[in-house]
Amino acid sequence: MAYPHAHPREARVLSKHFGEKDAIPIDGWIERGGYKALDKALAASPDDITQIVKDSGLRGRGGAGFPTGLKWSFMPKDGGKPNYLACNADESEPGTFKDREIMRWTPHQLIEGCIISSYAIRAKHAYIYIRGEFVDVVRILNQAVVEAYERGYLGKNIKGSGYDLDLTVHLGAGAYIAGEETGLLNSLEGRRAEPRIKPPFPAQRGAFGMPTTVNNVETLAAVPHIVLNGADWYRQWGTSKSPGTKLFSCCGHLQRPGNYEVPLDFNLRDLVFDLCGGPPKGRQLLALIPGGSSVPIMTADEIDCDVSYEGIEAAGSMLGSGGLIAMDDSTCMVRAVRRMVEFYAHESCGQCTNCREGTSWLAKILRRIERGQGREEDLPLLLDIGANMAGKTICPLSDSAAVPVVSAIQKFGREFEAHIQDGRCTAVN
Amino acid sequence: MIKPQKSTRIVTLTIDGREVSVPGGTTIWEAAKSAGIEIPVLCHDPRLRPVGVCRMCVVDVGERVLAASCVRQASEGMKVRTSSDKIHTCRKTLTELLLSDYPAESRREGATGDDMLLALARDYGIDRSDIAIPAGDGRTQDMTSPVIAVDHAACILCDRCIRACDEIQHNDVIGRTGKGYGTRIAFDLNAPMGNSTCVSCGECAAVCPTGALTNKTLTVQIRPREQLKKIDSLCPYCGVGCAITFHIDPDTNTVVFAEGRHSPGSESRLCVKGRYGFDYAKHPQRLTTPLIRREEFYPKGPLSFAVKGERRGKPGGLVDYGEVMPAFREATWEEALDLVASRLKGIKQRSGPSALAGFGSAKCSNEEAYLFQKLVRAVFGTNNVDHCTRLCHASSVAALLETIGSGAVTNVFSDVHNADVAVVTGSNTTANHPVAATFIKDAAASGTTLIVIDSRETGIARHAHHFLRIEPGSDVALYNAMMHVLIGEDLVNHDYIRDFTEGFEALRELVKKYPPELAEGICGVPAATIREVARVFGRANAAIIFWGMGISQHTTGTDNARCLISLALLTGNIGRAGTGLHPLRGQNNVQGASDAGLIPMVYPDYQKVGEPATQKKFEEAWGVPLDPNPGLTVVEIINGALKGTIKGMYMMGENPFLSDPNSNKVRKALANLDFLCVQDIFLTETAEFADVVLPATSFFEKDGTYTNSDRRVQVGRTALQPPGQARLDWQLVCEIATRMGYEMKYAGAEEIFEEFTSLAPSYAGLDYHNLSPTGKLWPCPDPASSDGKQLLFGDGFPTPSRRGKFVPVEYQPAAELPDDEYPFVLNTGRLLEHWHTGTMTRRSKALDAIEPEAVCELNPDDLEAMALKSGDYVNLSTRRGTITLKVRASRGVAPGNVFVPFHFREASANILTNDALDPFGKIPEYKYCAVKVAPAQPPA
Ligand SMILES: Cc1cc2nc3c(=O)[nH]c(=O)nc-3n(C[C@H](O)[C@H](O)[C@H](O)COP(=O)(O)O)c2cc1C
Ligand code: SF4
Ligand code: SF4
Ligand code: SF4
Ligand code: FES
DSSP states (O other): OOSSOOOTTOOOSTTTTTTOGGGSSHHHHHHTTTTHHHHHHHHSOHHHHHHHHHHHTOBOTTTTOOBHHHHHHTSOOSOSSOEEEEEEEOOOSTTOOHHHHHHHHOHHHHHHHHHHHHHHHTEEEEEEEEOTTOHHHHHHHHHHHHHHHHTTSSBSSGGGSSOOBEEEEEEOOSOGGGGSHHHHHHHHTTSOOOOOOSSSOTTTSOGGGSOEEEEEHHHHHHHHHHHHHOHHHHTTSBOSSSBSEEEEEEEESOSSOEEEEEETTOBHHHIIIIISOOSSTTOOEEEEESSSTTSOOEEGGGOOSBSSHHHHHHTTSOOTTOEEEEEETTOOHHHHHHHHHHHHHHHOOSOSHHHHHHHHHHHHHHHHHHTTOOOTTHHHHHHHHHHHHTTSSSSTHHHHHHHHHHHHHHHHHHHHHHHHHHSOOOOOO | OOOOOOOOOEEEEEETTEEEEEETTOBHHHHHHHTTOOOOOSSOOTTSOOOOOSOTTEEBOSSSSOEETTTSBOOTTOEEBOOOHHHHHHHHHHHHHHHTTOOSSOHHHHTTSOOHHHHHHHHTTOOGGGOOSOOOSOOOEEOOSSSEEEEGGGOOOOOHHHHIIIIISOOOOEEEESSGGGOEEEETTTBOGGGSSOOOOOHHHHHOOSSSEEEOOSSSOOOOGGGSEEEEEEOSSBTTOOEEEEEEETTTTEEEEEEEOOOTTTTTOOOHHHHHOOGGGGOTTOOOSOEEEOGGGOSOOOOSHHHHTOOOSOOOSSOOHHHHGGGEEEOOHHHHHHHHHHHHHHHHHHHOGGGEEEEOOTTSOHHHHHHHHHIIIIIIOSOOEEOTHHHHTHHHHHHHHHHHSOOSOSSOGGGGGGOSEEEEESOOHHHHSHHHHHHHHHHHHTTOEEEEEESBOOGGGGGOSEEEEOOTTOHHHHHHHHHHHHHHTTOSOHHHHHHHEEOHHHHHHHHTTOOHHHHHHHHOOOHHHHHHHHHHHHHOSSEEEEEOHHHHSSTTHHHHHHHHHHHHHHTTOSSSTTOEEEEOOOBTTHHHHHHTTOBTTEEGGGEETTOHHHHHHHHHHHTSOOOOSOOOOHHHHHHHHHHTSOOEEEEESOOHHHHSSOHHHHHHHHHHOSEEEEEESSOOTGGGGOSEEEEBOOGGGOOEEEEOTTSEEEEEOOOSOOSTTOBOHHHHHHHHHHHTTOOOOOSSHHHHHHHHHHHOGGGTTOOHHHHTTTOEESSOSOTTTOOBOOSOOTTOOSSTTSSEEOOOOOOOOOSSOOOSSSOEEEEEEOOTTOOTTSTTGGGSHHHHHHSOSOEEEEOHHHHHHTTOOTTOEEEEEETTEEEEEEEEEOTTBOTTEEEEESOOGGGOGGGTOEEEEOTTTOOEETTOEEEEEEEEOOOO
């Protein structure tokens, strides 16, 4: 098995064929059962498909966990304006690299998902907005799109069904904020990727002012499996609020980093220690970020929970995108948080005052604490700025930037104080 | 076309416990305001589309995220809290965040004195020294624009300037660049402002809430409004007639800065000339004492090298007073006025009244124009009175009077919003009527199909849905073909033709001969395009037609205008919202000067000379017998001077040496006059030929009414005291009249306006009182309650038959076609930054800094063929003369064409132009003659 690490305790649905070169071309994919779900979908009505997805309980894998079937049901059905599907393949959240692998190994899994989903929302044009730095993945995806057109899975009158769909792969130009769904839409239209004010939501006014559904790669890739095998089949995994399986991109101080697909009721501690092998020998786990850099940091003893949306939330963090970052006791928390904040300060689109100025304030203060020049008032100041950055801006990037700072100060306050009072770092060498 | 409808739905919400009902679509901020609750804003301005970026106006609507009240619409049952500890802290923190990089001294506090961020800081009691974060140093300054200072450290990225540039002025220059802390406003692709495509309209600096974009000092040190005196007045330049507030320093008697003022015609917008071109009034070359020509400088002739036609010295805009002043000596008012009166009287006695003539000016007020024509008619005893309107729209007016019985516009330019289709032809609107252009650009961006027809691809063409580049002078062929299609495809309005027009049969027969294929061969526009555009026009529910001097300044100018009028009549596009005929007027008072009677064949309000009843009316009003014969027009008067039949002239504010065609002829004509009195604010090229020069007042130094292109009559107010002994123009007219034996006495401009309106039915009912603050459109039957009539002729025309007349015309080529010797076609016109003969704008620091020297434009391919590049010098020669100037490459100019702006005395375009006249409007063919281009050496 070529793909770096696999584990028998995984439940490989989306990642089943990761590592198999032959699964990339369309013939290999069809041999593995590909495009069967599409045939089934085209035989049903769009609303039937939406219903199956609703019943399956599939939730968005891009970070917010919004129920996918419900999102689709917001799309107008009267056909007064064209509807669009936009697949969010901008994957830029620090610590997250699952969508990339889905597209790299199983591009047709995504394309099939896009076709079925477009059919369900009555879209005649779908866009895959892909992160521009994914150069090799773009090549693979473009080739797969050509193949799908050649075989009649895309274009006019797909497989004799009377349904037409065009699919365009659109490259981003290197901004994290282009992954926020309305920033993505602006970028798709050729504007700066600045998030839009909501309401109106994309289903009301999305790409080019038309009703649009934005879904993550992993969300769409799960759709063919659900349509083919049914909602109950999908619900064999996970919890009632978080059914199915989910890919976790695990990185940081781990013995076996990589993508692992587990049922959503899997234990987080097991994921870290069993599947990923825990921290390197001789090191203690200090902190864990379970869902990409935008979610609260957990301490090592908070992670005995299941990985469902509600399970991680109860433990004080969020599932987010499933980008798991482990930090062992060699980590300077101040430094780690400062680097995360610098990322957000760099990636803020610059519209909202709180976010643009707030992120750079946070970074400035953290830098001086890290250098041992912090002041007593800095911690309350950080918390105060954090409080005024969250829940007040056009998009949640501002919240995301505040989250690691606030949670780290709450949970690792001692380390910050040590930097401020003694000018000393508590990380173990 | 779907234009947004206003909602009639009412929603009821609770704001701070108070129930408020507002129309659907109202924002929370607006709803709160209507209930008397003020929510602080930074990025929001009611004139702009809300964007919700600064987050200052956030309120609690019970959601996870606080909502920006400036964008969030009120909804039924919504519960809003506009203040709480959380909200208060948020606003305070935002203010602190924004202040951390803020410069110690805000340029806005020093300039207009209304820095909104510092005001908020005061409200929140923030002490800047308490702010816990050191300032960054990544935000710099950009001082490259001659008029606007950019200080990125003070920029709060509120987006106002971007929206003002994109959505008010539609110049699309400013955007954002960078991310995070590096986010900046940027000009074009992050060019320095001074090198960008910025047109310096200043709208961005006007809307900026902070010290980031501020006006630079142009005269005395710019400073806050409270320290200055405020005068509500008008722009002195173009026919758009923008409303302005001038801020005056009374101590130094200087305009410090200008701001757009609300008016239905200009909605607080201004262009570079109006906002930054006010300082000419204080130029040291202003005339301050009466001047009399010295004995030694007879016989008269030109004085400066530029007027002599010599090429020497450095190229430069301004006359060297050292060259011209020695020819004159200072005189007292008594001596000068007596001399003028006695010389004019002498000529009248010796050679008869028709040996005298007067040129008024479209820069003068209605009162001055009225009084001037009264002087010429009642005192000189002749109708030889004319002014520069002859040179811009006489042909348009001739055609309009002939066909629909009125020379004025039938609708205002801002109504273009209601048009499905707008045609702009022969008009470089963005340069010559910049604020009118903003309304046209705005309409084009929000649903109106814009058709631009021009021989040059001008700024407005870039906003067009259909741009038709025609061969110069081929207009009639194109319009006949469009009408051929409209009639052939039955896209005409039969009911309208039946009820409101006459002469349709003749038109139909004539345009039959102009299939698009034939027109294609003449005007160069593909037949398919002509058909397509004709259909777009024909299918519109409402279409409006704008035109400029590209239509009128031809020997076929009247024919061109007749065609446009026929197009509108054929499709019934007159008298309804979104329809109409709008010849865009050049000078600020072209409309008014004509209304006031500065025209040789009509008395005030177009009452015909030669009609006995009319003559009687004016003889009774003025108490003297009047000449029953129409007088001569501008070019005819110059010809008369050349022949010796015109011997004495009085010119008030005109500069025919630069503005009239064929300057070499004008020079001889002016030198040939027995007596010339020039009344002006500077010693113009024309004044070099004067016997007496009278120092006059500028726009800023007097009260008066001015009538803009829309027919809006507005009041200009005294903002400055005149320099030296300069006197009000109307008083000088009175003095001369009285000294010639006809007593003229008025208490002030208001009294003159009263006399004028009593004789001009269109102005009936208007007075200074009801014209304030934003003027009225004439006619205005009910000034107490209405803004005046916007739409004219919905129910017939002021012609004897009450019908509009089709006047079919055949295509005729221009008077002088290119040949082997003169292979190029010369076209003249204007630049955004300059005004006419440049006497004002070249003495304005900012405008001169932007366009300091004479240039002509050629297509880069032609330049390459001649091995020339931008910045090289060329000689342009026609059968009438040669000028030398720099060349600039422009793709807007078609191959085979040369464009020369006529503002530059050192390379005057009118040395080249042809004085061949349109037979009806008597307008010269400024827009077409044959020219040759040759490389030249820079002047020594
Ligand atoms: C700052 C920011 C960055 C985001 N980046 C991504 C991203 O790279 N990929 C993604 O799928 N969703 C991203 N999201 C979430 C999207 O806005 C959106 O919720 C998601 O694409 C919806 O798809 P889903 O419902 O299938 O999850 C981001 C959100 C924010 C606020
Ligand atoms: S929160 Fe930050 S990233 Fe999001 S719109 Fe505002 S400035 Fe841009
Ligand atoms: S320059 Fe002024 S108007 Fe423009 S974004 Fe900055 S603060 Fe706002
Ligand atoms: S558009 Fe005309 S009236 Fe308005 S500011 Fe410019 S020059 Fe003055
Ligand atoms: S004023 Fe509403 S967000 Fe700026």
